[in-house]
Amino acid sequence: MKTKKKINTSMLWAALVIALVYVGVFIAEQTLPATSMLFTVLKKGATYALVAVSMNLLNGFTGLFSLGQAGFMLIGAYAYAIFTIPVADRVNVYQYYNGGLIQFAMPVVPALIVAGLVAAAFAFLIGLPVLRLKSDYLAIATLGFAEIIRAIFQWNKLGALTNGSNILREFPTFNDFNIRNAEGEVTVYLSTLVPFVIAGVCIALIVMLINSTFGRSLRAIKDDEVAAEAMGINLFHHKQLSFCISSFFAGIGGAMLAMYQSTIQAKAFTSAMTYEILLIVVIGGIGSVTGSCISSFLFVACSEWWLRFLDQKQMIGDFEVPLLRNGFRLVVFSIIIMIVVLFFRQGIMGTKELPDLFKRKKKARQEVKA
Amino acid sequence: MFNTVFPYLLTGISVGGQYALIAIGYTMVYGILRLINFAHGDVFMVAGIVMVYLNASGMPLVLSVLLTLLITMAIGFAVERVAYKPLRSAPRMSVMISAIGVSYTLQNLVLYITGGLNQFYPKIPFVSDSITIFGVNTKMVTVITPILTVILVVALVMLINHTKIGMAMRAVSKDFETSQLMGIKINSVISTTFIIGSFLAAVGSMLYFTNYNTVIQTSGSMPGLKAFVAAVFGGIGSIPGAVVGAFIIGICENIIKGLDIILFKAGITKQNLGLATFSDAFTFALLIVILIVKPTGLFGEKVTDKV
Amino acid sequence: MSQNVLKIEHVTMQFGGVVAVHDLSMEINEGEIVALIGPNGAGKTTAFNCVTSVYEPTNGRISFLGKTIAQNSPNKKMRKIYGGTMPDAFTDHQVRLSPDQVTKLGIARTFQNIRLFGGMTVLENVMTAMHLRRKSNVFTATLHLNMAEEKAMKKKALDLLETVGLLDLQDEMATSLPYGKQRLLEIARALATDPKLLLLDEPAAGMNPQETDELSAFIKRIKDQFGLTIFVIEHHMNLVMEISDRIYVVDFGKLIAEGTPAEIQENPAVIAAYLGGEDE
């Protein structure tokens, strides 16, 4: 009973930290100038956190090495965009397709859910053949499917629906959540809090899934497929379940990416995007939701913000810092990633979660040993 | 009909040959380390960049070709030593991620060095000349590629079957641990594999970039991915499989690009369906079909898990 | 005569040209403890894998409580290299349940080379095995609307851990347990699936004599407590002779003897197979 109490206090601490983050985001948004790069990083970071956690559900908790995340994000982003572009703007957006096929617009929240559902539906169909494959083969097959999805969405014969390979825009973005007064001035900024809320709810659902009897079964599959099957767990159904759920949230993540970018185009959802998310998962620690979240923000902040100065000539006094020019940021960034991958293989969190950080040191040490 | 299809076939064979040279690198590494070396396509690209810079430095062509081969081999060796060797006992996923990291690093390094601009590949005399086959104009390289590919593959198979290092390679690919216990110097075998793979990638890059004369940091990713698909298609771990797979994929891809006009000329379709959009996607569709029908590829060996 | 639980009829399992199990037929009745013994590589574990449907037998039929688990006869390609007795009775149609379906029917097993879920605690290992009897679906479970079921699961898991004596280790990582305890945990995990037939694959491997003695008492105890029928593979002859009602002996995939412990001990074929040694 003693252990149980300890867990509960650490859970409370964790909840407090999360609540503080939300409050912090809200306060920062009201006080700091809206143009600050901080908010760009926070919005994109929240989006990537969700996608990374959804990938972690597959790779870290179910042991399915899938590289199809970008494909499902694409589906989600497109579903969201297609269903929410205001009818009046469709003529402009679908300029080559006479305003497109769909002539209605959904509110944001139902559209987000639809985005997830469409992605999950595709995942269901793709899962039927590919989930029977193992490790590397599964990875490469899902990567292939992501590429196929991209080609299909770019096919101009489907242009009335997808706008061919052209850009989709004018759909509601995070900034549309800001509350404005009659003059159009923003009174309450919510554009950063909203992605935090969406991602937070989704990640909470994933965490709850992981801690349910289904989550245990998924982890069992990861640990030992043969034993899991011998314990009566239907491998295919559970893999399919995990694949669909992961894709559902990847779809919502894609929709969030669309909201963050304000425009969306199939061309951008390449395998490079999947690799990026995979790296986030690895840096955070495969099998740690907390790790994925933290590393998303670090990753986005490094790539978009903190390291930007490396791309421009800098003077310290009269001394021009050598090497600094366009592209150096990415070189430094990739070297950091390699160092993490090679020397900090456990990532930031290993398999630990936020509450684990508040458990007594001794306990933590025991776990490391185990 | 033949006249319609032939140009696509010709291009397909040429492209296939180039994929084959890259695919061998993938398949050999996979055979030995069970690792998808995602960075291989980028080594291929780096070989192109090295050639561009060496040539720009004004040295004779022969020298720059030789140096390119040497430097690429050195890069392949270095990549293995730095990024894969420390992870020898780590789970396969970690190594694969390290490979993705290397790929990312190489691309960004080249982006930095070139400033993100296209680099123009030097023209190699004779290889770049134009010729006419069956009324179709093309570059000499189109003809040279498949021939050179076959010669190199035969040489490689001889090496693997008839030399000591080849025997060691076969042993390691059959059973990593046991061959280590048998006193095979596992690290030198692995290094050799990477060096051979990089050498072939460098040769492939010369043929490829002579044909398509610009090099940019992302030049390696698509050919790399296609070559990898070819390797899986043929049965990863099998060298003849990789070659056959590469030719099939090269040809199919180009037929798809021309499918609209072929169908149009044959009177099957009345309008352009935009099928060329699927030229890349088709490669992957083919891959998925083969994985489902015969998961080990055309020439792969079946592995049973012991319970 | 009590009811027939497991029936194996003319089962042959062939990998390529290697015949691992050759025309094996056996029956296990309710409430019995039956042992399958034989030298290393005799095909014992393969037989287990056929019963639990990890492998599909090349030929023969396996049924559990009257329901067919697997039924097969060699196909055209296999027929050419088929090394078992030629098939006749089972050509009508093929049946193969998946391993999880077999477990659902009521067959649970342990593994020769321990296969616990390494990333989980002792308690979680046991609870995972109750997943198959769940009533909740993925939505209710995710939203934690199945708290009553979860509680019941946990209670049952704790009871099982108490039965095998691992209650105080419930929060340890499964792989951090000593070898013998891991074997007990595997048994507890198998029991959590509510089996009628329990397959134990070398439960005493790696145990010292004292632990082995405890194990035989333990096996008898769980048999009575959970109303089980037990099918066991074992090398420790003391254990086998002590707990078994009947024993089957295989060598090179073939059944060479069958009978009570006393009969087997006298059987010349068995003695020959073991090179006269009673204890391996």
Place this chain on the structure above:
Amino acid sequence: MKKFLAVLMVLCLMAPAFALADDMPVVKIGVFEPASGDSGAGGKQEMLGMQYANKVAPTVVIGDTEYKVELVYADNGSATDKAPSAAAELVNQKVSVVLGSYGSGVSIAGSPIFADAGIPAIGVTCTNPQVTLGNTHYFRICFLDPFQGTVLANYAYKEMGAQVAYCLAELGNDYDVGLAHYFQQAFEGLGGMVISETFPTGTSDFTSYINNATGYGAGVFFAPCSIAYSTLIIDQAADLGVNFALMGGDTWDSNKVLEAAANSNLNILVSTFYQEGGNAEFDAGIKAWLNEDAEAMTNNGGNDVIAAVSAMGYDAYFVALEALKAAGSTDSKAVNEALWNVTFDGVSGAIAFDAETGDAIRDTAYIKKVNTATGAWDFVAVQGVN
């Protein structure tokens, strides 16, 4: 080792950006251009125009104060997914006005970010109508695709006598797809036949597409793609010995195209904004600068042939200065208001903005042809819609 690395990494992350303050107040102009990716070469040439203009006019008098003009760069990587964060970076740097981008897709992708921050943007060579359509912050100093497409179609059909045209566009590139679309519309309107195909990003083998064009009996092969692909197409078309003309949009106006086409027997035509010789003073000035600045020379592709986009970049810079002067402040909202009424007599012609869309009112394009023997552009015609 691990600890050392960890400390090193933290230090790397913490390393502050040093910047020196100057005495003179600074007005920042954002340069939203691709410095890498497929359009990197074009973006760099466009930036050259701005950099040269910045050299010519490094300061501007706004109100009564003289400001130093600082160009702030953000590389949009020629990619619509990188564009928003590059745009956000410029917003973060508090620029007063943005110039760019080369490429329409990235401009469209960056547009909402500028709109939200209330920063006006001046499109330099992004020709897709969608860039300025339905917003009040995006302006543009070049002609539009419907115009350019029609001009090229007219020229191909009427002057060259082509009956069948083959259009090849990069999938997902708004510039390509848009221009091809308007070309097709105009060409079919004239009574010609158009076959339109697309290729995926990263393609390097165009032989099959060229074979397709030959197969369809095309008289003209219109490929309004970025320079990276144009050189590949030219090279491969030369090897295949095609008998149709190649045609490109403004992106093809690059010395890379000249290099690729040298010593072939191809017939290559492009439409563009500016023809070298249009303004002698500008030509001489920028050439002198290019020859003296090695980095600029590299960015121009290694020689001093003036790209039309450089002239456009030059003009855009001065339009921005005019707007700053007219606004009398560095406040971006004031600049936005002022831009509507800015007129400027640039090297590429007179610039004034349409009161509704914010597009420059332009009615002529230059048609140029590659002289494969000399490796230079031959001026062909000034072409209007009719």
